[in-house]
Amino acid sequence: MSQNTQKVFTPLADATPYTQPGLPGARGLAYIETYGCQMNFSDTEIVAASLAELGYGFTHDEAAADVVLLNTCAIRENAEQKVWHRLAQLKGRKRRNPDLIVGLLGCMAERLKKQVLEDAPVVDLVVGPDAYRDLPTLLAAAEGGQKAVNVLLSREETYADLAPIRLNTNGVSAFVSIMRGCDNMCAFCVVPFTRGRERSRDVASIVRECEQLVADGYREVTLLGQNVDSYRHEGTDFADLLARVAEVSPLLRVRFSTSHPKDLTERVAQALAAYPNVCNFIHLPVQSGSSRILEKMNRGYTRDWYLDRLAMIRSYVPEVGLSTDIISGYCSETEEDHQATLSLMAEAGFDSAFMFAYSERPGTLAARKYPDDVPAEVKQRRLAEIIELQGQLSVASNRREVGRVHTVLVEGTSKRSVADLCGRTDTNKLVVFATPDGVGPGDYVQVQITETTRATLIGSIVERP
Numbered sequence: 001m002s003q004n005t006q007k008v009f010t011p012l013a014d015a016t017p018y019t020q021p022g023l024p025g026a027r028g029l030a031y032i033e034t035y036g037c038q039m040n041f042s043d044t045e046i047v048a049a050s051l052a053e054l055g056y057g058f059t060h061d062e063a064a065a066d067v068v069l070l071n072t073c074a075i076r077e078n079a080e081q082k083v084w085h086r087l088a089q090l091k092g093r094k095r096r097n098p099d100l101i102v103g104l105l106g107c108m109a110e111r112l113k114k115q116v117l118e119d120a121p122v123v124d125l126v127v128g129p130d131a132y133r134d135l136p137t138l139l140a141a142a143e144g145g146q147k148a149v150n151v152l153l154s155r156e157e158t159y160a161d162l163a164p165i166r167l168n169t170n171g172v173s174a175f176v177s178i179m180r181g182c183d184n185m186c187a188f189c190v191v192p193f194t195r196g197r198e199r200s201r202d203v204a205s206i207v208r209e210c211e212q213l214v215a216d217g218y219r220e221v222t223l224l225g226q227n228v229d230s231y232r233h234e235g236t237d238f239a240d241l242l243a244r245v246a247e248v249s250p251l252l253r254v255r256f257s258t259s260h261p262k263d264l265t266e267r268v269a270q271a272l273a274a275y276p277n278v279c280n281f282i283h284l285p286v287q288s289g290s291s292r293i294l295e296k297m298n299r300g301y302t303r304d305w306y307l308d309r310l311a312m313i314r315s316y317v318p319e320v321g322l323s324t325d326i327i328s329g330y331c332s333e334t335e336e337d338h339q340a341t342l343s344l345m346a347e348a349g350f351d352s353a354f355m356f357a358y359s360e361r362p363g364t365l366a367a368r369k370y371p372d373d374v375p376a377e378v379k380q381r382r383l384a385e386i387i388e389l390q391g392q393l394s395v396a397s398n399r400r401e402v403g404r405v406h407t408v409l410v411e412g413t414s415k416r417s418v419a420d421l422c423g424r425t426d427t428n429k430l431v432v433f434a435t436p437d438g439v440g441p442g443d444y445v446q447v448q449i450t451e452t453t454r455a456t457l458i459g460s461i462v463e464r465p
């Protein structure tokens with residue numbers, strides 16, 4: 001799943017404290033900060049639902065909050081380091097306001113469990129990803145001055161019946177969680193330990209959530225799971241689910257993340273081709289281009305298998321947008337393995353990639369079996385080469401777009417200039433274009449690409465709604 005590498009604050013739709021008893025906010029104000037993958041951002045919306053039921057309102061002003069929650073990531077060591085720094089800052093705030101409740105949620109909470117309370121006494125609440133239903137009880141205990149912990153993992157919890165509160169919304173795109181946990185046991189990955197066993201959410205509740213989103217004016221959903229291709233609920237597999245969601249409304253774009261090369265089926269590629277509103281974009285983490293390393297990563301495929309999957313996908317969707325994840329410097333990686341990664345990148349022609357240096361995570365298969373033996377400077381040098389190559393591939397991929405016309409779903413105003421709008425192509429490329437009157441978020445427009453930067457396409461509207 002794609003990762004946000006920098007700290008991301010959650011801007012909240014409504015920072016106004018409500019004061020009437022019985023209304024949201026009567027109990028106090030919560031501030032939630034989210035780190036890590038899209039699944040964490042989606043979980044924050046579940047946490048918000050749980051807090052709102054309790055009577056909490058939300059603020060994006062940390063100083064105004066009665067409860068500060070950090071929804072954390074444990075995937076690499078630096079993700080945890082950021083949170084330790086935040087906890088150190090919160091110590092000062094709590095000294096000034098001893099009633100402040102500080103909670104640690106998510107994967108780091110799950111991984112470190114009670115140890116957090118010893119190492120960071122500022123923390124009152126430690127809640128793992130499957131325990132958000134227990135937040136009312138845990139918060140009540142914390143408000144009473146006790147430390148509260150629930151890090152139980154579940155085999156069933158999907159929060160199917162909790163309507164997420166979309167704190168961070170642009171009103172156009174929404175995440176919809178379709179499954180939780182992961183059974184793959186990739187050797188480098190801590191996720192199976194922090195998010196537990198894989199389980200799929202029932203189809204009807206997913207379809208209902210998407211129908212409601214359309215009724216509320218949303219025009220894009222991203223179906224989320226650690227490995228969406230192994231979705232299965234009472235005979236419905238992921239390809240069937242894509243079809244069901246695509247049929248909710250032709251106005252609704254359907255995206256999904258993350259796919260796994262070993263499980264991605266031909267039927268999924270066929271669904272991309274068959275439904276115009278299922279986006280022609282796949283995030284397909286490869287991790288390495290060396291079959292020897294892939295085997296040691298326990299990924300369940302070889303280099304050739306991966307390239308073969310790409311050929312299969314492109315046979316149905318020739319212009320598919322493709323992104324990936326790559327790890328440099330995994331245990332025992334040689335220069336030859338690294339070269340294999342670079343050559344695979346060029347052969348695959350990824351449009352974009354998330355690239356990381358290997359970070360050993362305690363308890364994982366790799367940490368137990370293989371020494372973390374690639375020196376840090378070698379990992380970094382290889383990572384720099386991977387990033388450099390991907391830069392070239394991304395530029396080339398963007399240049400090919402010049403002159404083409406894309407259907408773009410308008411998301412909002414551009415970060416660079418409020419006079420411009422931005423949105424995405426079906427293939428997930430960001431496009432910036434001048435705003436004509438009467439076009440706004442949620443509209444589909446035809447945009448011709450006129451120029452590009454490394455990360456963005458620039459165009460002008462040739463046809464409006």
Ligand code: 5AD
Pocket residue numbers: 001002003075076188189190285287325326327356357358359360361
């Ligand atoms: N070190 C570095 N990168 C990792 N990822 C997962 N675990 C690690 C680790 N221990 C990367 C993988 C995965 C993405 C979400 O994060 O590339 O696909």
Ligand code: SF4
Pocket residue numbers: 001182183184185186189190191192226227260
């Ligand atoms: Fe981690 Fe592999 Fe599961 Fe992704 S598929 S969450 S990398 S174990």
